[in-house]
Amino acid sequence: MYKFVHTVGQYVLLMRRVFTRPQRGKIFWNHLFDEFQHLGLESLGIVAIISTFMGAVVAIQTAFNIDSPLISMSMVGFTTAQSVILEFSPTVISLILAGKVGSRIASEIGTMRVTEQIDALEIMGVNSANYLIFPKVVACLLINPVLIVISIWLGVLGGWIAMEASGLVTTTDYLYGIRIDFDPYIVFYALIKTVFFAYIIATVAGYYGYVTEGGALEVGQASTKAVVYSSILIILFNLILTQILLT
Amino acid sequence: MIEAVGICKQFGDNMVLKDINCVFEKGKTNLIIGQSGSGKTVLMKCLVGLFEVDSGKVLYDNRNFSSMNTNQRKKIRQEIGMLFQMGALFDMMNVQENVMFPLNMFTDKTEEEKLDRVNFVLKRVNLENSNALMPSELSGGMRKRVAIARAISMNPQYLFCDEPNSGLDPQTAGVIDILIQEITREYDITTIVNTHDMNSVLSIGDQVNFIYKGQLWWQGTKDEILETTNTELNDFVFGTELTSRLKTRRS
Ligand SMILES: Nc1ncnc2c1ncn2[C@@H]1O[C@H](COP(=O)(O)OP(=O)(O)OP(=O)(O)O)[C@@H](O)[C@H]1O
Ligand SMILES: [Mg+2]
Numbered sequence: 001m002y003k004f005v006h007t008v009g010q011y012v013l014l015m016r017r018v019f020t021r022p023q024r025g026k027i028f029w030n031h032l033f034d035e036f037q038h039l040g041l042e043s044l045g046i047v048a049i050i051s052t053f054m055g056a057v058v059a060i061q062t063a064f065n066i067d068s069p070l071i072s073m074s075m076v077g078f079t080t081a082q083s084v085i086l087e088f089s090p091t092v093i094s095l096i097l098a099g100k101v102g103s104r105i106a107s108e109i110g111t112m113r114v115t116e117q118i119d120a121l122e123i124m125g126v127n128s129a130n131y132l133i134f135p136k137v138v139a140c141l142l143i144n145p146v147l148i149v150i151s152i153w154l155g156v157l158g159g160w161i162a163m164e165a166s167g168l169v170t171t172t173d174y175l176y177g178i179r180i181d182f183d184p185y186i187v188f189y190a191l192i193k194t195v196f197f198a199y200i201i202a203t204v205a206g207y208y209g210y211v212t213e214g215g216a217l218e219v220g221q222a223s224t225k226a227v228v229y230s231s232i233l234i235i236l237f238n239l240i241l242t243q244i245l246l247t
Numbered sequence: 248m249i250e251a252v253g254i255c256k257q258f259g260d261n262m263v264l265k266d267i268n269c270v271f272e273k274g275k276t277n278l279i280i281g282q283s284g285s286g287k288t289v290l291m292k293c294l295v296g297l298f299e300v301d302s303g304k305v306l307y308d309n310r311n312f313s314s315m316n317t318n319q320r321k322k323i324r325q326e327i328g329m330l331f332q333m334g335a336l337f338d339m340m341n342v343q344e345n346v347m348f349p350l351n352m353f354t355d356k357t358e359e360e361k362l363d364r365v366n367f368v369l370k371r372v373n374l375e376n377s378n379a380l381m382p383s384e385l386s387g388g389m390r391k392r393v394a395i396a397r398a399i400s401m402n403p404q405y406l407f408c409d410e411p412n413s414g415l416d417p418q419t420a421g422v423i424d425i426l427i428q429e430i431t432r433e434y435d436i437t438t439i440v441n442t443h444d445m446n447s448v449l450s451i452g453d454q455v456n457f458i459y460k461g462q463l464w465w466q467g468t469k470d471e472i473l474e475t476t477n478t479e480l481n482d483f484v485f486g487t488e489l490t491s492r493l494k495t496r497r498s
Binding site: 027115125 | 292295297320321322324325327329331332333335336337338348349351352353401
């Protein structure tokens with residue numbers, strides 16, 4: 001219990017140092033573009049593969065489960081689109097990103113901590129928390145929604161490809177299904193969730209990296225902790241946000 | 248000049264520093280020596296404010312560093328250069344970017360002026376034409392020299408070096424020591440060096456402070472250290488095979 005309160009307190013104090021104005025605008029922008037590259041572009045591949053296959057599997061399973069002739073096959077398109085937008089893309093892909101991006105952030109910052117690079121920044125008079133963590137948070141907040149939108153497209157596309165290939169559902173039915181009762185609000189809902197999750201991933205990983213003490217072994221532990229705790233928080237906030245936004 | 252006044256620091260139950268009073272003079276290489284674990288690094292980190300002292304204060308030319316807030320400290324920090332035990336180069340930047348980093352962060356110089364300055368300090372540490380190398384491509388001695396170049400790029404008034412020559416062969420270690428001493432005299436700055444290497448002590452110890460079990464146990468010059476009768480210091484100085492043989496031969 002004491003440890004929990006201590007961790008939360010330390011996290012809040014760190015965030016107060018993170019969310020300040022960068023000392024040098026130009027350096028911040030350069031950093032931000034680097035992070036787009038490292039945290040965004042480099043995640044594109046895994047996001048694309050997982051989303052496409054996920055959409056395909058959802059579509060196939062739905063198609064097989066419809067055995068009543070009373071239910072139109074266009075329900076496959078409907079179900080695939082709804083589940084990809086509501087849950088699979090924002091939540092599952094965010095969990096994947098917590099693993100990929102979170103461990104990267106924690107190990108990068110943790111290594112800088114144990115090799116005294118953070119001390120070196122502090123000695124020069126640089127606010128190391130802001131300098132290191134802020135660009136990563138901003139990058140995640142901006143790039144994760146883009147990744148999720150791409151993931152949604154690819155998920156729906158994956159379902160369509162699977163239906164075409166297997167001949168289970170015709171293209172017309174599938175596309176018609178996607179548009180049944182389509183409410184743009186659910187995309188908005190997906191993006192709100194994504195932004196929350198992005199914040200969790202970047203700040204939790206930044207925190208565990210920043211407070212690392214020791215050596216290479218502890219850096220590994222910090223990155224594991226970052227992944228575990230950000231995943232738990234994502235699942236928890238998924239429940240809370242779903243309650244708030246959909247009821 | 249830097250003064251430590253009654254510095255105490257403990258971690259949990261471990262009293263690491265006990266009432267350290269010490270003056271580090273300008274234009275001299277002031278050494279802090281002592282066994283591994285005696286508190287040298289902790290003392291240095293207290294002096295630069297990476298650790299907060301439990302009691303006591305640190306004065307930089309009569310400016311009370313310990314009572315300053317973050318913004319006031321930032322000013323003083325720009326007058327400080329520090330060389331860390333492991334170099335602490337930014338490993339995602341090449342040599343030039345490392346040395347230029349403080350200039351980018353804190354000055355409004357043009358690119359050309361900054362590059363001039365970088366080349367000047369790199370030349371000072373005998374590392375011309377290595378601007379494009381990454382830290383991973385450097386040898387231990389080169390890393391230390393790049394770190395020195397970065398530490399002096401802003402023309403510091405105070406230079407801190409934590410074990411500048413640990414992990415280096417005796418000759419390279421000597422080169423680093425001499426470099427630190429030359430820079431200190433040339434720019435008339437206050438330099439503090441942590442070391443447990445007797446070679447360094449005897450070659451550059453203008454003022455030597457011996458820390459024993461968290462206390463300032465002995466102070467003197469490199470010449471006085473060989474004549475001392477202080478038991479603990481003698482154990483430290485003549486603690487190795489080589490030095491003890493030399494001592495027997497002398498007497
Ligand atoms: N962050 C810390 N938390 C708790 N204890 C610490 C911390 N840093 C140092 N210590 C303790 O302070 C004591 C002195 O350590 P310090 O690093 O100053 O030794 P040192 O004289 O620099 O040794 P070396 O020559 O090996 O570098 C040790 O007992 C160490 O366990
Ligand atoms: Mg040390």
